[in-house]
Amino acid sequence: MNDPxxxxxxxxxxxxxxxxxxxxxxxxxxxxxxxYAIIRNMQISGNDAEDLVQQVMIKVxxxxxxxxxxxxxxxxxxxSTVTAxxxxxxxRKCKTDALRLEKATKDRTLAYxxxxxxxxxxxxxxxxxxIHLANVAMExxxxxxxxxxxxxxxxxxxxxxxxxxxxxxxxxxxxxxxLRARVRKQLTLELEQLRQEFD
Numbered sequence: 001m002n003d004p005x006x007x008x009x010x011x012x013x014x015x016x017x018x019x020x021x022x023x024x025x026x027x028x029x030x031x032x033x034x035x036y037a038i039i040r041n042m043q044i045s046g047n048d049a050e051d052l053v054q055q056v057m058i059k060v061x062x063x064x065x066x067x068x069x070x071x072x073x074x075x076x077x078x079x080s081t082v083t084a085x086x087x088x089x090x091x092r093k094c095k096t097d098a099l100r101l102e103k104a105t106k107d108r109t110l111a112y113x114x115x116x117x118x119x120x121x122x123x124x125x126x127x128x129x130x131i132h133l134a135n136v137a138m139e140x141x142x143x144x145x146x147x148x149x150x151x152x153x154x155x156x157x158x159x160x161x162x163x164x165x166x167x168x169x170x171x172x173x174x175x176x177x178x179l180r181a182r183v184r185k186q187l188t189l190e191l192e193q194l195r196q197e198f199d
Contacts, residue, residue, distance in 0.1 A: 037128040080125030137190035153183035
């Protein structure tokens with residue numbers, strides 16, 4: 001079975017060498033949610049964030065062939081820099097447009113742009129990367145366990161006590177502990193594998 005998250009490094013290499021449509025679609029499937037999350041974390045509205053994701057993708061498409069392989073700098077560092085630059089360009093353009101139309105600080109557009117923050121992009125990218133990997137790992141392990149095991153694990157993540165989970169799902173309390181431990185162990189293994197594949 002084809003795993004869309006497998007061999008990320010091979011995917012980047014394929015894009016650098018020939019930029020075929022299948023590799024590009026795979027790249028978008030893997031990274032667009034991650035890029036979107038970084039942009040939204042900078043307080044950009046949903047519609048603007050979607051437009052910016054497309055701009056980032058265009059810049060990646062144009063720039064990936066010239067990207068040097070640097071073992072000490074992961075690909076996602078380059079990707080987060082491209083993303084940050086797109087957001088900065090967007091902010092500059094919007095501010096210029098708002099001022100050109102003689103909209104003063106009372107204007108909503110200018111107030112919105114002032115609210116957008118550009119925090120430490122690397123910190124946001126790193127945080128969103130681990131969230132992204134956790135989501136991918138959950139997608140993978142959901143195929144390996146029964147719906148009940150996953151429901152138990154998700155409920156425990158939400159802070160529901162084992163006793164309450166057992167009552168709600170018609171299980172014994174020790175079954176809840178066992179299911180939760182099995183899913184957690186598999187999730188940890190998947191996360192470790194993803195970190196090795198993607199970093």
